[in-house]
Amino acid sequence: GNSVTQMEGPVTLSEEAFLTINCTYTATGYPSLFWYVQYPGEGLQLLLKATKADDKGSNKGFEATYRKETTSFHLEKGSVQVSDSAVYFCALSDRQRDDKIIFGKGTRLHILP
């Protein structure tokens, strides 16, 4: 079945550091891929998405590229801020699987000032 694996946290970085959160997936079809972010005390909200191979999603300085050959969708940001501290979830949605979104377990990110 479909699955998403993302790096375990917590990840702790200093402000302005480079961020990478790894995400790999297993899917039988042609899934859409997402990154969601959850700030403290809130629900998940979409950060970015990519719907086909080689697409790059971007938002708020974050980027992720849909790599079919390595089945990956790693999240990157060149210079993180304290306000980026949150939990990040990688997810996939496969039309052939009833459109239920499969989430990774989440990666908690702490940014130190």
Next chain:
Amino acid sequence: NAGVTQTPKFRVLKTGQSMTLLCAQDMNHEYMYWYRQDPGMGLRLIHYSVGEGTTAKGEVPDGYNVSRLKKQNFLLGLESAAPSQTSVYFCASSYGVMYSNQPQHFGDGTRLSIL
């Protein structure tokens, strides 16, 4: 511009009590979902609905029931609460299967404690 609204936001129950969590969305979405979020477990799907009058089991359905009498509302019920159901519950909604490139929209969660 409410999106997905969950009520209540917090609740404390005693073991064996029952309660209903309400989720309402104003985006005319076909699909609605209930998740629970526990430390180290990520999000786990409890039940979901693909349209008014339909429900289906997710990954962890035991101990919960749901109803979707109106398209905009999705209710999650606990008939006899147990301490293992202490969690944060999230409702989400989305367009249907033909729009798999569209994201789910989440509510802010209900924090439920069972004593």
